[in-house]
Amino acid sequence: MKTGSGYILCAFLFLLCSCQKELKNESSTGKSYTVHIVLRPVVQGQPLIFNQPYTNAFGEDYTVTAFRFYVSALSLQNNNADVPVAGEAKYRLADAAIGNTLSFTLSANQSIFNSLSFQLGVDSIANVSGAQSGDLDPAKGMFWTWNSGYIMAKLEGASSFSTVPNGSFTYHIGGFSGENKAIRSIVLAVPEGRQIALRNNRTTTVVINADIDKWFHATHALSIADNAFVHSPGSLARLYADNYAAMFSVASITEE
Amino acid sequence: MMQRTVISLVGLLLGCLLFLEACKKQGTAAAPLVPLQFIVPPEFPDPVYKFENNTPSRQGFELGKKLFYDGRLSQDGNFPCASCHQQFAAFATFDHPLSHGFNNQFTTRNAPGLFNVAWMKELHWDGGINHIEVQPLAPLIAENEMAETMDHVIAKLQDDAAYRQMFKTVFGDEEISPQKMLKALTQFVAMLVSADSKYDKVKRGTASFTETEEAGYQVFQAKCAACHAEPLFTDNSFRNTGLPVNDILKDIGRMHITGNPADSLKFKVPSLRNVYATFPYGHDGRFYSIGAVIDHYRFGVVSGPTTDLLVKNKITISDYEKLDLLEFLRTLTDSAFINNKNFAQTE
Numbered sequence: 001m002k003t004g005s006g007y008i009l010c011a012f013l014f015l016l017c018s019c020q021k022e023l024k025n026e027s028s029t030g031k032s033y034t035v036h037i038v039l040r041p042v043v044q045g046q047p048l049i050f051n052q053p054y055t056n057a058f059g060e061d062y063t064v065t066a067f068r069f070y071v072s073a074l075s076l077q078n079n080n081a082d083v084p085v086a087g088e089a090k091y092r093l094a095d096a097a098i099g100n101t102l103s104f105t106l107s108a109n110q111s112i113f114n115s116l117s118f119q120l121g122v123d124s125i126a127n128v129s130g131a132q133s134g135d136l137d138p139a140k141g142m143f144w145t146w147n148s149g150y151i152m153a154k155l156e157g158a159s160s161f162s163t164v165p166n167g168s169f170t171y172h173i174g175g176f177s178g179e180n181k182a183i184r185s186i187v188l189a190v191p192e193g194r195q196i197a198l199r200n201n202r203t204t205t206v207v208i209n210a211d212i213d214k215w216f217h218a219t220h221a222l223s224i225a226d227n228a229f230v231h232s233p234g235s236l237a238r239l240y241a242d243n244y245a246a247m248f249s250v251a252s253i254t255e256e
Numbered sequence: 257m258m259q260r261t262v263i264s265l266v267g268l269l270l271g272c273l274l275f276l277e278a279c280k281k282q283g284t285a286a287a288p289l290v291p292l293q294f295i296v297p298p299e300f301p302d303p304v305y306k307f308e309n310n311t312p313s314r315q316g317f318e319l320g321k322k323l324f325y326d327g328r329l330s331q332d333g334n335f336p337c338a339s340c341h342q343q344f345a346a347f348a349t350f351d352h353p354l355s356h357g358f359n360n361q362f363t364t365r366n367a368p369g370l371f372n373v374a375w376m377k378e379l380h381w382d383g384g385i386n387h388i389e390v391q392p393l394a395p396l397i398a399e400n401e402m403a404e405t406m407d408h409v410i411a412k413l414q415d416d417a418a419y420r421q422m423f424k425t426v427f428g429d430e431e432i433s434p435q436k437m438l439k440a441l442t443q444f445v446a447m448l449v450s451a452d453s454k455y456d457k458v459k460r461g462t463a464s465f466t467e468t469e470e471a472g473y474q475v476f477q478a479k480c481a482a483c484h485a486e487p488l489f490t491d492n493s494f495r496n497t498g499l500p501v502n503d504i505l506k507d508i509g510r511m512h513i514t515g516n517p518a519d520s521l522k523f524k525v526p527s528l529r530n531v532y533a534t535f536p537y538g539h540d541g542r543f544y545s546i547g548a549v550i551d552h553y554r555f556g557v558v559s560g561p562t563t564d565l566l567v568k569n570k571i572t573i574s575d576y577e578k579l580d581l582l583e584f585l586r587t588l589t590d591s592a593f594i595n596n597k598n599f600a601q602t603e
Contacts, residue, residue: 133434
């Protein structure tokens with residue numbers, strides 16, 4: 001009789017396991033490492049405040065009213081080893097107006113990392129595969145309905161230098177194929193060449209700054225007076241993409 | 257002792273059952289989906305749209321049809337998809353050069369007929385839409401068409417118990433999303449296959465052309481088929497057919513999408529199937545008869561830097577040939593399609 005209930009217990013446990021939707025990422029040693037990623041919209045290093053006046057490299061005043069971008073294929077690496085430390089494939093729409101879109105948690109398999117990479121934008125295949133869901137839902141306002149394709153990143157605001165009648169600027173940057181594609185691979189090294197060691201049952205938080213000011217001045221000089229709006233893929237959108245590729249930096253790495 | 261073991265055994269079993277139940281995603285099974293087959297006409301090539309991740313069913317088709325005919329997809333309730341895509345006009349807009357949209361506005365182009373859309377790689381006159389499933393987004397949110405927002409349309413549908421039930425049947429869950437709505441609409445629109453005209457019957461050997469129709473077919477093959485390629489009667493390419501630019505619309509066509517000056521004034525080659533049902537003609541509906549279109553190619557082509565080489569020097573078509581051609585084009589009307597009750601609004 002004892003053995004009988006033992007079998008049932010086993011079956012029960014098996015059921016429990018198969019029921020589990022997401023299996024915890026535990027390393028072979030049974031240890032669990034957690035990395036918390038925070039994307040922090042900033043202007044010149046300071047946390048973004050909507051509608052607050054800023055001044056860009058051309059001396060142009062501006063305020064920000066919307067800032068969103070797609071992140072995917074986020075991965076932590078150890079450049080001294082081949083195996084990825086942690087990663088996920090899903091698309092995330094980071095929206096400066098919605099706090100919980102700006103941070104998320106990854107489970108790691110390995111304990112040491114020294115660089116971090118992700119893709120800014122939406123892969124070409126997801127642009128040509130019809131109706132999508134989740135963060136790629138076309139109702140999120142990041143899909144061009146007249147010229148199929150995702151807006152990879154969007155920045156909107158106002159400036160007295162804008163030549164648009166209502167003084168706004170709207171940069172909707174997209175394009176998924178050809179020389180003008182606006183998808184960018186972002187690779188960020190850990191500051192000062194450090195090796196970050198994750199510790200069992202502790203959470204390590206990586207804060208990544210996304211500096212809006214770089215949209216105007218990074219690889220290219222793009223004043224508001226020259227271009228107050230970009231609403232289609234093309235050579236101008238590509239220049240903005242080059243600039244926003246330079247907006248990211250690792251601000252801090254802390255352990256709780 | 258024995259009793260306690262039995263009780264704990266029963267408890268374990270119960271626990272197992274409970275977990276099994278919790279594991280099931282959708283506990284109660286709705287009416288089973290009736291599979292619907294997409295039939296490719298024998299002469300046709302492989303379709304571009306293959307219903308991947310959108311398996312067609314009778315219920316999915318019916319849901320798509322309900323959405324297609326539902327005014328609630330527009331802001332003021334007056335502009336369902338069917339307002340610009342009328343079945344008796346092979347799902348084009350009958351007798352309107354430009355269709356009408358929200359708040360007494362005109363659209364900027366002539367609504368094309370909807371048939372054999374599953375064979376189109378790109379949609380719209382400028383090819384701006386790269387996948388049939390995302391096409392409805394364009395008219396839905398355009399301010400001069402249905403003038404709605406996706407969120408608002410979804411909220412309206414979600415409020416309707418009949419829709420909730422239909423979405424649950426088709427997609428397994430009452431929660432309506434833009435993705436599900438678009439997939440359902442596609443199950444209807446992609447099923448609009450037109451391949452039963454007299455021309456098709458002649459090709460299948462169950463009918464024969466009159467002498468005039470046969471002569472017209474010869475003219476068609478010699479002078480039109482390079483762009484209006486059989487059996488779809490379009491090669492789905494983009495070409496500048498030498499139409500002078502309308503000064504008000506200033507429509508640059510394909511270049512609007514690609515940004516490439518070489519694509520200036522290029523528009524999608526429309527299918528000639530059902531051509532007698534879909535008048536007027538041209539991307540802006542400027543031609544009120546097929547004869548006027550043929551005359552454009554005979555006398556009216558304006559040659560510019562991007563004008564297609566096939567029409568640049570006009571096309572020589574005699575008056576006799578024109579009459580024969582018109583008779584042949586009449587054989588492309590698919591009355592069975594235009595009158596198919598399956599595609600009509602369910603009362």
